[in-house]
Amino acid sequence: MAGLTHEAAAAHVTATNPTFKVGTADIRGVTYKVFENIPASVPALLPASRAGQGDGAWDYLVYRDERWTYDAFCNDVNRMAHALMRDLGVTRGQPVAIAMRNCPELLILTMAIASTGAVVVFVNAWWTTQELDYALRDSGAKVVFADGDRIARLAPLKTAMDLRLIGVRDGIGMGDDSYGALYAGSTDTTWPEVPIAPENDFAVMYSSGTTGHPKGVVQTHRGAVNAVFTWLMQAVMAPLITPPEDGAPPAPRPSVLVVTPLFHVTATHPMFLLSLPAGAKIALLHKWDASEAVRVIRDEGITRFLGVPTQSADLMEAARRMGEPLPTLDFIGSGGAKRPAAQVAQLAEVFPRAQVATGWGMTETNANGIGMAGPDYIERPGSAGRLYPPVQELKFLDDRGREVAPGAVGEITVKSPCNMRCYLNKPDATAEVLHEGWLRTGDLGFIDEDGFVTIVDRKKNIIIRGGENIACLDVEGALHRHPAVAEACAFSVPHERLGEVVGASVQLRGGMTVTLDDLTAFLRDHIASFKIPAHIWFRDTPLPRGATDKIDRRALRAECLATLDA
Structure with a gap:
């Protein structure tokens, strides 16, 4: 049987499958095409998906030697949601931060926070204390769930920012409360009855931009769920395009x-x-x-x-x-x-x-x-x-x-x-x-x-190192903190394994010197390790400039990379 074209498959699915029926909605004064029959919020995905997860009985989450069925996962989400509201006083619209490496609690907390109508603030686990300070002040998050390494970096900020730190995994015993204690004290596994509108904020995720500080991207429930069902529809289209x-x-x-x-x-x-x-x-x-x-x-x-x-x-x-x-x-x-x-x-x-x-x-x-x-x-x-x-x-x-x-x-x-x-x-x-x-x-x-x-x-001056976005100005801002650095410019350097790594050219102040090792050690206190330049070119003369007196990043990069080739 011949397959349908990409366009014909999309038209067939939207016309015949009610799940993917498309209508329109007015969102902040703009008319958009939207899925009409999908869950209205991120937490609403949980009960709506139960039938497709073996009526809740199938294994859903696996981490090392730990396993959750789908129902067990949902029960943990609901227990934590009730604990957030009852024990921590979390309310609708409140920002609640998560700062940790990948672990099951991160997934459970994402859905639990969203289920209360609060806003999930995803914090980059590689950030330094300085970078964490910016993100928490920017987002306004006072409650932070964190593992051990992140609590250690957050500790210097706790008093000044009035943070409530909740220890997770190896962070238990290091904060004000622990995930385990909150979980043990909550036995309510019912779905929280919190009204959440599609246009309510779901999350803040930080993305590097062309400014020195990352930008907090505000995502709505409608935005996230429409993305999910867009991908789900591609799976429905696939056998129509290439029949088995x-x-x-x-x-x-x-x-x-x-x-x-x-x-x-x-x-x-x-x-x-x-x-x-x-x-x-x-x-x-x-x-x-x-x-x-x-x-x-x-x-x-x-x-x-x-x-x-x-x-x-x-x-x-x-x-x-x-x-x-x-x-x-x-x-x-x-x-x-x-x-x-x-x-x-x-x-x-x-x-x-x-x-x-x-x-x-x-x-x-x-x-x-x-x-x-x-x-x-x-x-x-x-x-x-x-x-x-x-x-x-x-x-x-x-x-x-x-x-x-x-x-x-x-x-x-x-x-x-x-x-x-x-x-x-x-x-x-x-x-x-x-x-x-x-x-x-x-x-x-x-x-x-x-x-x-x-x-x-x-168009943006972004370096993508192994999938991690790095703003050039972020790196340059850290370099400029060193007293010997008069001027700095960061750029990408090709790398066989990571795609790109950070490079930088630095003009030193007159009469001052600094070694590569010393400058690298200095940067570790100001930016995450993945942002630290793998190559630094030192010079005593000003960095090259274009007609508008801005640093000519392209010319400088080409000049520096030529020395690597040589």
């Missing part, structure tokens, strides 16, 4: 392995939140370990892997070394950074049963965006894919905000209910990127006659 062979066995229950940090949208949305209505099992890695990932995929029958390109390469090498073909894998996706074109064919060869996939999305779009998998990707390894239907719209704009001709390079601009509400406390920055519902992404690309989008450059 006659007599093919039914697809196994989906199961996902989370290997990227849950304070990033790549892990929370298309992995965790999508797992609920998809009827999927979810397994967590505490931190990235390729050999451990191979063992979990083998032992748990994992079907879906999504990580930054570096992790795909590590997984491929570990599977070869361990002699594990990982036959259950049917999807190997990439997010956070562009996968090297050569890696696409390599993955398809090593994991022939898996569809190699790529995707583009942003924290500002609840991770919704563009993607493709399988033969389309193998044929176009440099492309980002097609726009996911049906609630998104796409156009390409020039610097004056005018649409460019098809095939011409322009700024990728998207409109959908998944777009953020705003940048927290930054109305000017919000106005720069949001116009009548359209989000200017800062990425430059073009679309071909078949609807495939290729991303060619970034």
Whole structure:
């Protein structure tokens, strides 16, 4: 049987499947296309997904030697939600922060906080005390659930900011309260009766921008849930586009392995939140370990892997070394950074049963965006894919905000209910990127006659190191704190494994010197370790400038990289 085209499959699903019926909604004065029949909020996903999770009886969450059935997970969410309201006084709209490495409590707390109508503030677990200080002041969060390392970094801020620190796992005994004590004191497993409107705020996630401090991206419940059902619809479309062979066995229950940090949208949305209505099992890695990932995929029958390109390469090498073909894998996706074109064919060869996939999305779009998998990707390894239907719209704009001709390079601009509400406390920055519902992404690309989008450059000065976004000005601000540094400019340096690492050129003040080791040690107190430059070029002369007297970042980068080549 011949398959449908991408457009025909989308039209068929929206016309015949009530779950994906599309209507319109007025959101903050703008009309958007939206799914009409999906859950109204993130916590509403839990009861709505129970039937597809074996009526709650199937294993749902796996972490090391710990396991939760779906009902057990939901019961833990509800117990913690009631504890938050009764014991901590958490109320609707209140920001509550989570600062920890990947662990089950992070997932439980995400849903518990959302169930109270409060706002989940996801804190980057790699941040220093200085960076944590900024995010907590910006978000206004006073209650913070944290593991041991994060509580140690938060301790200097506790008194001045009047923080209430709740210890989780190895943080128990280090804070004011503990997750375990709150959980033990709460036995109510009923769903909290808290009204949550689709346009209420669900979460704040911090995303590096072109300013020195990260921006708090405010996501609504409608935005997150529409993104989830957009991805779910792609799975329904897939067999219509590529029909299974006659007599093919039914697809196994989906199961996902989370290997990227849950304070990033790549892990929370298309992995965790999508797992609920998809009827999927979810397994967590505490931190990235390729050999451990191979063992979990083998032992748990994992079907879906999504990580930054570096992790795909590590997984491929570990599977070869361990002699594990990982036959259950049917999807190997990439997010956070562009996968090297050569890696696409390599993955398809090593994991022939898996569809190699790529995707583009942003924290500002609840991770919704563009993607493709399988033969389309193998044929176009440099492309980002097609726009996911049906609630998104796409156009390409020039610097004056005018649409460019098809095939011409322009700024990728998207409109959908998944777009953020705003940048927290930054109305000017919000106005720069949001116009009548359209989000200017800062990425430059073009679309071909078949609807495939290729991303060619970034307007923003962002370095993507192994999927982690780093603002150049953030690095430069830390460098300028050193008394010997007169001027600094950060830029990306190509790296075979991580894609990019941080490089910087520094002009020293007259008569002053500093060693590479001393400057690196100094930076550790001011920025997270992944932001510290891997290469620093010292100079006594001013950094090169262009006609507008701004530092010529491109020329400086080319000059420095030439010395590496030499």
